[in-house]
Amino acid sequence: MTANALVEAAGLVRTFGTRRAVDGLDFALAPGECLALFGPNGAGKTTTLRVLAGLLKPTAGTARIGGHALPAVEARGRVGLISHRSMLYDALTARENVVFAARLHGLTDPDAAAERALEALRVADRADVAVRALSRGLQQRVAVARAIVHAPDVLLADEPYTGLDEQGSAALTALLQERRAAGAALVVVTHHLHEGLALASHAAIMLSGRFVRFERAAGLDVPAYAATYRGLVA
Amino acid sequence: MTPPGTLAAAWLIARKDLAIEFRTRSAFLSALVFSLLAIVIFRFSWDPTAVAALDLAPGVLWVTFTFSGLLGMHRSFGVEAHDGAMDALLVAPVPREAIFIGKALANLLFVLGVQAVALPAVVLFYNLPVGNGVFALIGVMLMAAIGLACIGTLFAGMVANTRMAELLLPVLALPFFVPIVLPAAQATAQILADRPLSASLAWLRILLAFDLVFVYACTLAFPFTLED
Numbered sequence: 001m002t003a004n005a006l007v008e009a010a011g012l013v014r015t016f017g018t019r020r021a022v023d024g025l026d027f028a029l030a031p032g033e034c035l036a037l038f039g040p041n042g043a044g045k046t047t048t049l050r051v052l053a054g055l056l057k058p059t060a061g062t063a064r065i066g067g068h069a070l071p072a073v074e075a076r077g078r079v080g081l082i083s084h085r086s087m088l089y090d091a092l093t094a095r096e097n098v099v100f101a102a103r104l105h106g107l108t109d110p111d112a113a114a115e116r117a118l119e120a121l122r123v124a125d126r127a128d129v130a131v132r133a134l135s136r137g138l139q140q141r142v143a144v145a146r147a148i149v150h151a152p153d154v155l156l157a158d159e160p161y162t163g164l165d166e167q168g169s170a171a172l173t174a175l176l177q178e179r180r181a182a183g184a185a186l187v188v189v190t191h192h193l194h195e196g197l198a199l200a201s202h203a204a205i206m207l208s209g210r211f212v213r214f215e216r217a218a219g220l221d222v223p224a225y226a227a228t229y230r231g232l233v234a
Numbered sequence: 235m236t237p238p239g240t241l242a243a244a245w246l247i248a249r250k251d252l253a254i255e256f257r258t259r260s261a262f263l264s265a266l267v268f269s270l271l272a273i274v275i276f277r278f279s280w281d282p283t284a285v286a287a288l289d290l291a292p293g294v295l296w297v298t299f300t301f302s303g304l305l306g307m308h309r310s311f312g313v314e315a316h317d318g319a320m321d322a323l324l325v326a327p328v329p330r331e332a333i334f335i336g337k338a339l340a341n342l343l344f345v346l347g348v349q350a351v352a353l354p355a356v357v358l359f360y361n362l363p364v365g366n367g368v369f370a371l372i373g374v375m376l377m378a379a380i381g382l383a384c385i386g387t388l389f390a391g392m393v394a395n396t397r398m399a400e401l402l403l404p405v406l407a408l409p410f411f412v413p414i415v416l417p418a419a420q421a422t423a424q425i426l427a428d429r430p431l432s433a434s435l436a437w438l439r440i441l442l443a444f445d446l447v448f449v450y451a452c453t454l455a456f457p458f459t460l461e462d
Contacts, residue, residue, distance in 0.1 A: 053325050057461065077237055077327030085318035089250070091257045103246050104326040106237040130257075146322065150235065 004030050006078075006154050006185035007052060011061030014047050014209075021047040023209030024061070029202070031153070034176075034186035036196030036217065039206035040233040045189040048206070049156050052187060053081045065154050077105060080152030084159040086143040090132035094123060094142040097131060098149050105150035117145035122171050136163040144172055148179065155179055157188045161195065173199065193226050205229055240335065243328035247336025252343060254313050261309035262347060265302040269352040272298045277359045287360040292422040295356050296415050299349055299375075300382065300408075306344040307386035308403050310337050311394035320394070330457035334387060338452070341390075342383035349375050367425035374421045374438070381414035381445045388452040392459040414448070417441040 005028035014022040021044045029035055037045050050056045051063050054071030068075035081087075088097045098117055102110030118124040121141040131139055140163045148155065155176065161169050176199055180186055190196040197203055200217040203225070212232060238246065255262055276294045280287075314320035323333060353375070357364055364371060385407055393402040417437040424434040 053321075055321055055324055073237065073327045073329065076325055077235075079325055081321065081325045083318060083321065085321075087318045087322040089254055089313060089319055090316065091254045091313070092250070096253070100246065100250050101322065101326065104238065104243060104323075104328055106235050106327075108235070 005064070006031050006033075006066055007035075007187065008064040008067075009048075009052070009061065010064075012048070012051060012058055012063055013060035014044075014051055014056055015059045020209050022051065022058075025209075025211060027202075027204070027211070027214065029185040029187070031183040031185060032180055033201040034180050034188065034199050035202045035204060036200035037187060037189045037204050037206060038191070038193060038196060038229060043206040044209040045206055046158055047209075049081075049158050049187060049189055052154075053079055053156050077150075078153040080147040080150070080155045082144055082147045082155070082157040082160045084162040086131070086139045088131045088139060088143055088146065091130060093128050093130055094118060094134065094138075094145070095127040097142060098146050101146045102149045107150060110149075113149050114145070117149040118142070120148070120171070120175055121145045122167065137165050137168050140164055141168050141171070144175070148175065151179075151182070151184075153184050155184055155186045157186065157190075159190060160188065161190065161192065169195075193229060194222060197222055197225070205232055207232060237327040238332075240329050240332045243326075243332035244335035244339060247323070247328075247333060248339040248343075251310060251313070251337065251340035255306075255309075255340070255344065261306045262344065265305045265344070265348045266351055268305060269298045269302045269348055270355055272301070273352065273355050273359055287362060288423070288426050291356055291360045291362055291426060292419045294360070295353070295422060296378075296419045298352055298356070299345065299378070300411055300415055301404075302348045302352070303341070303345040303379075303382050303386060304404055304407065306348070307341050307383070307390040307407075308400060310341055310344075310387065311390045311399075315394050324460065330460055331453050333460075334391070334453055334456035337391070338383045338387040341387050342379055345379040345383055346376065349379065362426055363428065364426065366428060370425045370431055370434070371422060374418055374425065374434075374441070377438070377441050377445055378414050378418035381441070381448045382411060384445075384448045384452040385410045385414070388456055388459065391456060410448075413444045414441065417444070 007029040009025045009027050012022055012025040039045050051058055054076045063070045065075035066078050095114055098114035099110045102113045107113045118127050121144050123138055123141040160172055188196055188199060197217050203217045204211045205213040280290055389403055389407040393399040396402055417440040421434040421437040
């Protein structure tokens with residue numbers, strides 16, 4: 001176990017039948033670190049994130065959040081998950097969805113926390129509208145508000161920019177940077193190299209369940225990295 | 235920031251499910267219309283010269299309750315499957331058992347709501363004498379609803395992510411409903427026939443025993459249905 005690591009994967013393997021979707025990942029993220037995970041469709045990025053969120057059990061190896069092995073309640077309580085799916089109840093309003101999440105995390109003032117989260121995503125003015133009546137982009141903003149309402153130590157984001165317009169993307173980037181500055185560890189899965197690298201302290205390219213590259217993002221030549229990426233996934 | 239305990243989390247989940255059902259009313263209206271249609275069809279296919287109302291009514295009641303209840307139970311996980319909401323619930327720091335208890339509680343209130351409308355309809359259509367036994371009948375319905383809600387919730391969770399959930403749920407759940415529906419129907423028959431409560435006691439004991447078994451077993455088994 002790596003001291004001080006908020007996110008830790010050791011020999012992480014996840015199989016579906018005979019297919020190894022995640023094939024022996026080892027990495028650790030300390031507070032304030034962000035891993036940008038790139039790779040083509042089917043590389044195992046989403047499966048990795050789902051294991052780190054406690055939604056899938058590892059077939060072998062371990063995944064830990066703040067030193068707690070997943071899917072322990074202590075580990076899950078420190079995680080915020082953003083997906084390309086909204087994970088919202090469309091019959092409830094934006095506020096009700098976020099307040100419900102806040103209550104499940106045991107926040108002392110769920111209403112105030114929900115209001116803050118919705119304001120951070122610039123969607124507070126639509127807080128009392130049913131989610132089904134919101135556009136896809138606004139739903140994604142509410143989904144992000146739901147994921148960050150409890151100020152998680154670890155934020156796992158799978159294609160978080162899906163459906164967001166320019167203003168929404170800027171709000172999300174600012175929020176992710178703010179969470180990182182506050183000491184949260186982030187894992188961001190994205191196909192957008194520039195956005196990912198701008199956020200990240202570490203970058204990894206994943207192919208067939210393995211990291212084929214894993215390095216510090218600082219000082220990376222982005223055009224050269226993009227060319228390498230294109231060459232690897234071609 | 236202390237996550238809620240099992241029962242507090244279950245209550246949050248039940249409240250959320252009931253709020254969604256209150257907004258949409260889709261499952262409740264479907265179950266209600268189904269119940270009333272079933273009662274009416276049974277009424278018109280009934281030959282009063284061949285079968286007495288008191289012999290037929292318990293069967294009509296419990297067939298109606300069983301199938302209308304399934305409609306709501308299927309819906310309870312349908313709302314979680316939509317756009318991945320179940321994932322958010324599973325990531326939250328609440329025990330898996332709390333999800334089951336919350337869902338089962340919402341389903342129990344759903345079944346009781348349908349029963350509250352269907353029972354007077356059956357009494358009316360079959361001209362049943364329930365004056366003295368009405369509280370005993372309500373007690374039987376409550377006990378049976380607990381068992382039905384537990385079994386239905388367990389199997390609804392199990393089939394939620396399958397392609398033929400609507401078909402699989404009744405196929406899997408109905409055999410497990412038998413130990414609940416059989417004593418409930420028998421006790422209902424005794425009560426409607428205005429026999430003393432002691433005549434139904436043996437059936438009520440069986441019903442209570444299966445309630446306890448199903449509440450306990452389904453709560454323990456539910457977390458395993460969430461494993462991939």
